[in-house]
Amino acid sequence: MLHAAALTYFREVARARSIRRAAASLNVAASALNRQILKLEADFGTPLFDRLPGGMRLTTAGELLLRHVSETLHDFDRIRAEIDDLKLARSGHVSIAAVDSLLVDFLPRAIDRFRADFPAVNYTVTAVGPTDVVQMVAAGEVDFGFTFVSGTPASVRFLAEVPAPIGAVMRADHPLASRLVVSLEEASSYPLLTQTGPLPRASEVDPAFAAFKDALTPRLMSNSIQMLKLAIMLNMGVAFFTRLGFLSEIEAGTVAWRPMASPGINKLRLGLLAPSARAMSPPAEQLARRLADGLSRLGNEGAGYMSGSF
Amino acid sequence: MLHAAALTYFREVARARSIRRAAASLNVAASALNRQILKLEADFGTPLFDRLPGGMRLTTAGELLLRHVSETLHDFDRIRAEIDDLKLARSGHVSIAAVDSLLVDFLPRAIDRFRADFPAVNYTVTAVGPTDVVQMVAAGEVDFGFTFVSGTPASVRFLAEVPAPIGAVMRADHPLASRLVVSLEEASSYPLLTQTGPLPRASEVDPAFAAFKDALTPRLMSNSIQMLKLAIMLNMGVAFFTRLGFLSEIEAGTVAWRPMASPGINKLRLGLLAPSARAMSPPAEQLARRLADGLSRLGNEGAGYMSGSF
DNA sequence: GGTGCGCGTTCTCATTTCGGCAACGAGCGA
DNA sequence: TCGCTCGTTGCCGAAATGAGAACGCGCACC
Numbered sequence: 001m002l003h004a005a006a007l008t009y010f011r012e013v014a015r016a017r018s019i020r021r022a023a024a025s026l027n028v029a030a031s032a033l034n035r036q037i038l039k040l041e042a043d044f045g046t047p048l049f050d051r052l053p054g055g056m057r058l059t060t061a062g063e064l065l066l067r068h069v070s071e072t073l074h075d076f077d078r079i080r081a082e083i084d085d086l087k088l089a090r091s092g093h094v095s096i097a098a099v100d101s102l103l104v105d106f107l108p109r110a111i112d113r114f115r116a117d118f119p120a121v122n123y124t125v126t127a128v129g130p131t132d133v134v135q136m137v138a139a140g141e142v143d144f145g146f147t148f149v150s151g152t153p154a155s156v157r158f159l160a161e162v163p164a165p166i167g168a169v170m171r172a173d174h175p176l177a178s179r180l181v182v183s184l185e186e187a188s189s190y191p192l193l194t195q196t197g198p199l200p201r202a203s204e205v206d207p208a209f210a211a212f213k214d215a216l217t218p219r220l221m222s223n224s225i226q227m228l229k230l231a232i233m234l235n236m237g238v239a240f241f242t243r244l245g246f247l248s249e250i251e252a253g254t255v256a257w258r259p260m261a262s263p264g265i266n267k268l269r270l271g272l273l274a275p276s277a278r279a280m281s282p283p284a285e286q287l288a289r290r291l292a293d294g295l296s297r298l299g300n301e302g303a304g305y306m307s308g309s310f
Numbered sequence: 311m312l313h314a315a316a317l318t319y320f321r322e323v324a325r326a327r328s329i330r331r332a333a334a335s336l337n338v339a340a341s342a343l344n345r346q347i348l349k350l351e352a353d354f355g356t357p358l359f360d361r362l363p364g365g366m367r368l369t370t371a372g373e374l375l376l377r378h379v380s381e382t383l384h385d386f387d388r389i390r391a392e393i394d395d396l397k398l399a400r401s402g403h404v405s406i407a408a409v410d411s412l413l414v415d416f417l418p419r420a421i422d423r424f425r426a427d428f429p430a431v432n433y434t435v436t437a438v439g440p441t442d443v444v445q446m447v448a449a450g451e452v453d454f455g456f457t458f459v460s461g462t463p464a465s466v467r468f469l470a471e472v473p474a475p476i477g478a479v480m481r482a483d484h485p486l487a488s489r490l491v492v493s494l495e496e497a498s499s500y501p502l503l504t505q506t507g508p509l510p511r512a513s514e515v516d517p518a519f520a521a522f523k524d525a526l527t528p529r530l531m532s533n534s535i536q537m538l539k540l541a542i543m544l545n546m547g548v549a550f551f552t553r554l555g556f557l558s559e560i561e562a563g564t565v566a567w568r569p570m571a572s573p574g575i576n577k578l579r580l581g582l583l584a585p586s587a588r589a590m591s592p593p594a595e596q597l598a599r600r601l602a603d604g605l606s607r608l609g610n611e612g613a614g615y616m617s618g619s620f
Numbered sequence: 621g622g623t624g625c626g627c628g629t630t631c632t633c634a635t636t637t638c639g640g641c642a643a644c645g646a647g648c649g650a
Numbered sequence: 651t652c653g654c655t656c657g658t659t660g661c662c663g664a665a666a667t668g669a670g671a672a673c674g675c676g677c678a679c680c
Contacts, residue, residue, distance in 0.1 A: 001353040002375075004314040005638090019657065032639045034658060043311040044390070046397045053647050054656065060427045061393045065312075068389040072382045079378040080354070083371045087356045117370045315667090329628060342668045344629060363676045364627065 003076060006036045007069050010048075013037060014066050018055040040065075088282035091120035095284075097136045098146035100127035101245035102270075104225050107146065109248070110294060114287050121283045137273045143284035145273040146291075157276040160292035164242040164270035166209070168258045171235045177256035184212045184262055191219035191237030193228050206264030213240075244270065270295075313386060316346045317379050320358075323347060324376050328365040350375075398592035401430035405594075407446045408456035410437035411555040412580075414535050417456065419558070420604060424597050431593045439507070447583045453594035455583040456601075467586040470602035474552040474580035476519070477569045481545045487566035494522045494572055501529035501547030503538050516574030523550075554580065580605075 012022040013033060023030035041048050048062035058066060098107055103125060111123060128136065133147035138155040149161055168182040176182055176190060194213065219237045222228055228239050229246075232255060240260075249255040259266065272292050274280060280288060322332040323343060333340040351358050358372035368376060408417055413435060421433060438446065443457035448465045459471055478492040486492055486500060504523065529547050532538055538549050539556075542565060550570075559565040569576065582602050584590060590598060 002314065002316060002350060002379075004312065006312060018655090020655075029640045030656095031641080031658075031660095035638080038658085040312060044393055044397075046393060046400075051657065056657085061396050064389055064392055064396070068385055069312075071385070075378055075381070079374055082374055083354055083356060086371050086374075087354075090356075328626090330626075339669050340627095341629080341631090341670080345667080348629085361628065366628080 003073065006040060007073055009033050009036045010040060011066065011069050011073065013049070013056065014058050014062065017057060021055075085282060086286065089121070089286040090118055090283075092281055092283040093122045093124070094281070094287050095124040095126070095142040096144060096146065097126045097128055097133045097142040099130050099133065099148065100225055101241055102146050103127050104229065104245045105247050105249075106244040110291055111287070114290060118283060118286065121287075133273065137275055140275055140278060143274075143280050144288050147271065147273060149269040149271040152273070155276055156273050158271040159274050159288055160295040161269045161271040162295045162298050163266075163268070164244060165259055165266040165268050166240050166242060167260055168238050169232060169241050169246055170238045170256055170258075171232055172254055172256045174235060174238065174256065176238060176258065179258060181261045182258045184208065184260070187238055187260075188212065188216055192216055193220045193222075193231050193237045193239040194218040195225065195228060195239070195241075196221050196223045206262055209260070209262050209265050212262075242268070242270065313383065316350060317383055319343050319346045320350060321376065321379050321383065323359070323366065324368050324372065327367060331365075395592060396596065399431075399596040400428055400593075402591055402593035403432045403434070404591070404597050405434040405436070405452045406454060406456065407436045407438050407443045407452040409440050409443065409458065410535055411551055412456050413437050414539070414555045415557050415559075416554040420601055421597070424600060428593055428596065431597075443583065447585055450585055450588060453584075453590050454598050457581065457583060459579040459581040462583070465586055466583050468581040469584050469598055470605040471579045471581040472605045472608050473576075473578070474554060475569055475576040475578050476550050476552060477567050478548050479542060479551050479556055479565060479567050480548045481542055482564055482566045484545060484548065484566065486548060486568065489568060491571050492568045494518065494570070497548055497570075498522065498526055502526055503530045503532075503541050503547045503549040504528040505533065505535065505538060505549070505551075506531050507533035516572055519570070519572050519575050522572075552578070552580065 009022070009026065009028075009032075012026050013019055016022040016025060019033050019037070020030045023033050026033070037049065044061065044065075046061050047059055048065060049056040050059055096107070107125065111125075115121070124142075126136070126142065130147045130150075133145040134150075134152055134156060136142050137145040138153055144159070145156075148164070149158065152158070168176060168187055170176055174190075176186065179186065192213075220228070220231050222231075225241075225245065229249075231237065232239055241257075243250065243257045246255055246257060250257055272288060272295060274288060279285075319332070319336065319338075322336050323329055326332040326335060329343050329347070330340045333343045336343070347359065354371065354375075356371050357369055358375060359366040360369055406417070417435065421435075425431070434452075436446070436452065440457045440460075443455040444460075444462055444466060446452050447455040448463055454469070455466075458474070459468065462468070478486060478497055480486055484500075486496065489496065502523075530538070530541050532541075535551075535555065539559075541547065542549055551567075553560065553567045556565055556567060560567055582598060582605060584598060589595075
């Protein structure tokens with residue numbers, strides 16, 4: 001309905017190489033078709049078809065136009081399908097499992113932006129350990145998950161990934177913040193704040209980092225990121241997290257994040273995890289797509305900035 | 311006129327972010343615009359704009375649609391310009407200068423196919439030596455030229471190029487035709503047919519080939535390709551030409567063309583040469599474009615076949 | 621707290637466009 | 651010559667479109 005009927009008329013006449021045959025397959029009168037074709041040719045000022053006894057054949061100009069018309073109609077079908085997806089996604093429910101460092105900042109902000117376009121969607125967000133995320137996605141208990149990339153069963157797949165190295169997190173006026181990269185030795189001379197409970201696989205990935213943490217006694221240990229975050233703000237010491245848990249504080253300039261000079265730790269990646277077989281619900285599909293876009297944009301900016309644009 | 315007015319209406323409303331402003335700049339009534347927008351939203355079953363006090367803003371679905379509409383209208387402008395070019399090119403005159411080996415087969419066949427779409431175009435085709443082609447194009451004596459690629463003045467440019475190595479040409483049942491590649495030694499044991507007059511730059515490009523030709527006494531020398539072609543058909547010996555002069559005979563299976571095992575000779579290229587500054591006449595423009603397409607297609611097929619399709 | 625302004629929207633009416641039907645002339649094959 | 655199919659045209663009713671005036675609403679200014 002967006003596009004003039006003349007488009008499909010023209011395309012069908014070109015395909016059928018006959019006005020009357022096209023009229024039959026379109027269920028319209030041949031005269032109507034003919035008039036549209038004649039009007040097009042008058043508009044362009046040049047014939048679009050050669051009239052042969054027994055039918056019509058496209059001229060060169062007609063072939064040019066047919067290409068345009070076909071592309072337009074095809075592209076329109078695609079757009080309409082996308083809009084239909086959006087319609088279905090306007091209300092519903094999405095359940096997500098993620099490692100808790102993402103629930104502090106990244107995921108709530110993403111969901112909030114998503115809410116603007118999909119106001120009637122409800123959410124269930126569960127914080128679990130990295131390996132549990134994979135299990136819950138595989139079991140279909142959640143629509144998708146958000147965790148560190150590692151070997152995964154065939155029943156799940158990664159929609160997007162982004163490098164998420166562990167780095168040193170501290171108040172912006174902490175002495176270590178003046179370093180662009182923090183070595184393990186430098187960090188060991190300051191009080192540390194460490195998280196307990198299910199950990200990202202940093203220790204498996206980077207033996208040097210694991211040994212470093214084992215050798216020291218932290219000033220504060222907690223399984224609550226909020227607790228640790230407050231300790232950082234009180235300048236109690238240095239913690240080790242992915243940047244994504246502190247994007248807004250980093251943006252505001254209140255805390256600093258610095259990469260670590262330890263090889264394996266910089267290979268860590270966060271990924272958006274979905275069941276490989278089952279189709280997601282429409283709103284979950286949309287949110288997952290937008291998160292995937294945002295992630296890959298984060299990735300393209302290297303270890304760059306967080307633009308609030310997704 | 312091809313496309314529904316709704317397209318430009320929608321685009322302008324999105325641009326102006328207001329129905330009334332869009333109506334003013336389109337010189338239509340706001341009520342008409344409004345009805346089209348409402349109809350679109352009814353068709354899609356979803357709002358395309360958010361109604362804010364003070365104007366309208368696209369929804370997510372609206373942004374999707376705007377992208378489609380913009381692309382469609384932009385592409386349509388392009389197509390219409392191309393069709394206008396075709397209209398202008400329907401009659402007129404085209405003058406071409408080319409090395410004569412192309413006038414035997416390649417160029418006449420190309421012009422014949424072109425005639426089907428541009429029946430009222432007249433042609434002047436001049437056979438000259440390779441370097442004269444460049445001079446005539448530079449001097450503006452012809453619309454474009456067709457010759458071997460070499461260093462050219464800035465006043466001309468190549469629209470397309472295709473590898474055109476010199477090879478051995480002989481009757482299909484000639485003993486040499488059983489070889490896939492012909493070495494200079496093999497060729498020297500058979501009677502040779504050579505062309506006199508302005509030659510392609512084979513001798514400059516490939517000293518080995520030049521020495522080879524100088525060392526032997528050909529059975530037949532002529533400046534007429536027709537003469538040489540007849541000699542080939544009478545199995546008088548082996549000649550050395552680009553494939554393009556014998557495309558139809560090769561296709562028909564009456565003569566064979568085999569590449570030479572000599573390095574420099576396989577680097578020869580044929581090119582379509584046009585004045586760099588002056589615009590060509592519309593029909594010349596069209597023919598040149600089609601020849602360029604055909605040439606690059608020939609090139610993409612490697613040393614492949616001649617499909618009669620351009 | 622009016623009041624004016626700009627916004628999208630709705631209603632009515634004249635105009636234009638579109639599609640269906642029947643008929644015509646041309647080309648082609650039996 | 652007849653019969654068939656082709657594109658095309660005239661005529662008529664139906665549907666879509668646009669112009670203009672009016673309505674309800676939110677907002678800023680006095």
